[in-house]
Amino acid sequence: MGVQPRPGILDVAAYVGGESKAEATRVIRLASNENPLGCSPAAREAYRMLGSDLHRYPDGGTAALRKALADRYGLEAERIVATAGSDELIALLVRAYAGPGDEVLYSAHGFLMYAISARTAGATAVAAPEVGLRADVDALLERVNDRTRLLFLANPNNPTGSYLPAAEIERLHGALPPHVLLVIDAAYAEYVTAADYSDHFDLVRHSDNVVVMRTFSKIHGLAALRIGWGYMPAAVADVLNRVRGPFNVSAAGQAAAVAALDDEAFVRRSREENERVRALFVADLHRLNLRAEPSVGNFVLVAVGDAAGAAAHLKDRGILVRQMQAYGLPEHLRITVGTQEDMAAVVAALADWQR
Numbered sequence: 633m634g635v636q637p638r639p640g641i642l643d644v645a646a647y648v649g650g651e652s653k654a655e656a657t658r659v660i661r662l663a664s665n666e667n668p669l670g671c672s673p674a675a676r677e678a679y680r681m682l683g684s685d686l687h688r689y690p691d692g693g694t695a696a697l698r699k700a701l702a703d704r705y706g707l708e709a710e711r712i713v714a715t716a717g718s719d720e721l722i723a724l725l726v727r728a729y730a731g732p733g734d735e736v737l738y739s740a741h742g743f744l745m746y747a748i749s750a751r752t753a754g755a756t757a758v759a760a761p762e763v764g765l766r767a768d769v770d771a772l773l774e775r776v777n778d779r780t781r782l783l784f785l786a787n788p789n790n791p792t793g794s795y796l797p798a799a800e801i802e803r804l805h806g807a808l809p810p811h812v813l814l815v816i817d818a819a820y821a822e823y824v825t826a827a828d829y830s831d832h833f834d835l836v837r838h839s840d841n842v843v844v845m846r847t848f849s850k851i852h853g854l855a856a857l858r859i860g861w862g863y864m865p866a867a868v869a870d871v872l873n874r875v876r877g878p879f880n881v882s883a884a885g886q887a888a889a890v891a892a893l894d895d896e897a898f899v900r901r902s903r904e905e906n907e908r909v910r911a912l913f914v915a916d917l918h919r920l921n922l923r924a925e926p927s928v929g930n931f932v933l934v935a936v937g938d939a940a941g942a943a944a945h946l947k948d949r950g951i952l953v954r955q956m957q958a959y960g961l962p963e964h965l966r967i968t969v970g971t972q973e974d975m976a977a978v979v980a981a982l983a984d985w986q987r
Contacts, residue, residue, distance in 0.1 A: 639754075658950050659950045659951075659952065660950055660951045660952065660970060660974045660977055660978075661952050661968075661970075662951060662952060662953050662967050662968040662969075662970050662974065662978065663952045663953055663954040663966075663968065664855070664954070664968065665790065665820075665850060665929070665930055665931045665966075665968045666849075666850075666853070666855055666968065667850065667851060667852070667853035667902055667930070668968075668969070668970040668971045668974065669853065669898075669901065669902050669905065670853050671852060671853030671854050671888070671892065671898075672852070672853070672891060672892045672895035672898040673895075673898075674891040674892070674894060674895045674898075675852070675853075675854060675888040675889070675891040675892040675895065676888070677891070678884075678887040678888045678890065678891035679857070679884045679887065679888040681887070682883055682884040682887055685883065688883065689879050689883075690879050690881060690882055690883035690885075690886060691883070691886065692878045692879050692880075694714040694881050694886055695709075696886065696890055697714050697859075697861075697881070697886045697889050697890055698710075698712045698714060698861075700889075700890045700893050700894075701861060701893065704893050705831070705833060705863075706833075707833060707863055708837075710866060710869065711836075711863055711864055711865065711866055711869050712861055712862070712863055712864075712869070713861065713862050713864065713869050713872045713873060713876070714859065714860070714861045714880075714881045714886070715859075715860045715861065715862070715876065715880060715881065716858045716859070716860070716877075716880050716881055716882075716885075717847065717849060717858035717859065717860045718745075718817065718819055718845050718846075718847045718849070718860035719745055719858075719860070720858075720860065720876070720880065721845055721860050721861070721862050721872075722743075722745050722746065722749050722784070722815075722817075722845075723745075723749045723752075724872050724875055724876055725749075725782060725813070725815060725843065725872070726749040726750055726752075726753045726755065726782065727749075727753055727875060728871050728872060728875050729781050729782055729813055729871075730750060730753055730755040730781040730782055731753055731754050731755055732754035732755065733755075733779065734755045734756070734779055734780075734781040735750075735755060735756045735757075735758050735777070735779045735780045735781065736749075736750035736755050736756070736757050736758065736780075736781065736782045736783075736784065737758045737759075737760060737772060737775055737776065737780050737782070737783045737784070737812075738757070738758070738759060738760070738783070738784040738785070739759070739760055739762055739767040739768070739772065739785060739786070739789065740759045740760060740761050740762045740960060741762055741765060741789065741791065741792050741959050741960060741961065742759075742767075742784060742785070742786050742789060742817075743784070743786050743790055743817060744958060744959070746784040747759070750782075755781070756779075758775055758780075760772045760774070760775050762792075764794075765792040765794055765925055765933070766789075766792065766794040766795075766796070767785060767786075767787075767789060767794070767796055769796070769800050769803055769804045769807075772785070772804060773804065773807050773808075776808065776809065776812060778811075780811075780812050781811070781812065781813065782812070782813045782815055783804075783808065783812055783813070783814050783815065784815045784817060785801075785804070785814065785815070785816055785817065786817040786818075786819070787801065787816055787817065787818055787821075787832075788818075788820045788821070788823070788824060788927075788928045788929050790819065790820065790929065790931070790966075791931065791933055791954070791956055791959055791961070791964075791966040792925055792927075792933055793925055793926060793927025793928060793929050793931060793932060793933055794925070794926065794927075794928075795824060795826065795829055795928050797826070797828035797829060797830075798828060798829065798830035798832075799828070801816065801830065801832060801835065802835065805835060805839065805841075805842060808841070810840065810841055811841075812841060813841050813842075813843060813868070814841060814842045814843070815842075815843045815845060816832050816835075816842065816843070816844045816845065817845045818831065818832065818844055818845060818846055819845065819846065819847045819849070819850055820850055820851075820928070820929040820930065821846065822850070822851040822852075822899060822902075822903060823850070823851060823903055823906055823907075823928060823929050823930050824928045824929075825903070825907065825928075826928060829928070831844070832844045833863055836863050836864060836865065839865065840865050840867070841865070842864070842865070843862050843863070843864040843865075843868060844862060844863045844864070845860065845861075845862045846860065846861055846862070846863075847859070847860045847861075848860070848861075848885075848888075848889050848892060850930065851899055851902050851903065851930070852889070852892040852898075852899070853892075853902070854885070854888055854889060854892060857882065857884065857885035857888055857889070858881075858882075858885065859881060859885045859886070859888075859889045906930045906969050908972075909969050909970070909971065909972050909975055910927065910930070910932065910969045912972065912975065913932060913967075913969060913975040913978070913979070914932060916975070916976075916979040917932075917934060917979070917982075920979070920982055920983055920986060922934055922935065922936060922982065923935040930968060930969045931966050931967060931968045931969060932966070932967050932969065933956070933961070933964050933965075933966050933967075934964060934965050934966075934967055935963055935964050936963065936964065936965055936982075937963050938963075939955050939956065939957075939962060939963055939964060939965050940955065941985070942965060942982065942985055943955050943965060945981060945984075945985040946978065946981050946982070946985075949977070949981045951974075951977060951978055951981055953965045953966065953967045953968075953978075954966040954967075954968075
């Protein structure tokens, strides 16, 4: 039979990202939750300055980046692990803590990589139902058992845009047995302005079984460089440092990320512009009698009925959005909040599609 993969690998559906190309004079990319403002000019310059050092290995310990993160958020640098995007951090956590016979729990409409990583490690992926497209703490707790090793919770959640307030996260953690590692995926945290939302760092600091994941791909606009990071108990950091690659974050990525952290004005502008344009877009959708789910992120989940037809019509206009069949939401599109001009084009195209 020749070389064969481990049992179960071929049963895993590969992750497919949002489309990036269309046959149109102007392509509006709203399928991957990218920052329409780009990235900080300081980050771009830091990246450019590394051009003469491409023959050098990066700092395998990401010391400058971890120090910058610790200074920015008031954390302990030794409890930070930097990775090649959040995807690598998810994979490392599953690889280190779950395997055949174990279960990895997540909320039903959570990020696809939770289940994919679990299955590729030989573990069982378990989805807990949501209520109103929002993670349900009680449903999650009902599915925790002796085999549960990790619980992934995106907060805010992609693709629904919903979030759980700090009190609910604390209730969830308080009811978990100590052998379950709670992983809070806060990729969109910088966009949230709700008073009852928490960055969860204090929960990590005072617990042995909580990890908070963050990324530079979203509000910082560094998706091409693949830089993620996690804040975690020292023991978990020690484990991940043993299993990650020795030079897993590029030198250019580290330099750009440090510069991005210093540009608080860019982050603030990105957040404010996102809120402004998102509100205008949602109001326009309501005028078209299209339901937009409440979102605190830089994207909106829209119920359109014939999602495939709507997506095809938008693509014909050069507008790329994300269909949600893989997330169990076949009648929805996830649409990134772009510029005001971008969203006006989406509204016009959807209005034309409805005729």
